[in-house]
């Protein structure tokens with residue numbers, strides 16, 4: 001199947017849900033991204049800063065770039081001028097660096113807090129308590145060039161659909177809880193829940209995802 005056909009199929013599956021598609025382009029050649037772009041897909045997700053920068057330099061500038069992978073503070077400066085959303089904020093220190101680089105670029109960068117929802121040990125993220133603590137800290141409240149617009153989570157890599165569904169549901173429940181317990185402010189406006197990948201995006205969409213991050217179902221196996 002072609003990239004355009006895969007995109008069509010997924011977009012049809014997502015019709016009637018709250019989820020918007022982010023095409024995860026990591027490791028894929030520029031030609032594949034161009035093919036997706038020609039098919040009117042202009043929202044791409046990358047998990048490495050250097051690869052995202054290289055592709056951003058070459059491709060049309062109306063593409064929205066989402067950084068979805070684990071991020072080291074010292075890499076933020078390379079993408080602060082153009083990144084549309086950072087999904088993987090997992091510490092106050094990282095958020096402070098994003099705020100600093102966004103300030104230098106005279107921008108406000110949308111960010112998601114990555115929340116640990118999987119039972120596996122390997123996934124990055126904050127616990128629910130750590131996320132609440134971050135959002136209630138004076139350091140966070142003083143940041144003017146970032147905006148926390150939601151949460152991101154990754155389910156356990158398992159065939160157990162019930163477990164995956166319950167993990168996604170726990171993220172949605174926490175999102176709803178935060179919305180009522182912490183007041184909105186200039187830098188806190190919760191509206192996005194980034195969850196769901198190739199194997200589980202339909203479950204995620206049913207559980208309230210607003211951003212699904214789909215790679216291999218569009219571009220084939222990596």
Ligand SMILES: *Cc1c(COP(=O)(O)O)cnc(C)c1O
Nearest residue numbers: 024047068197198213214215216
């Ligand atoms: C690679 C990746 C995806 C997409 O994975 P697929 O299974 O290929 O859809 C989604 N989210 C993150 C954080 C990733 O690193």
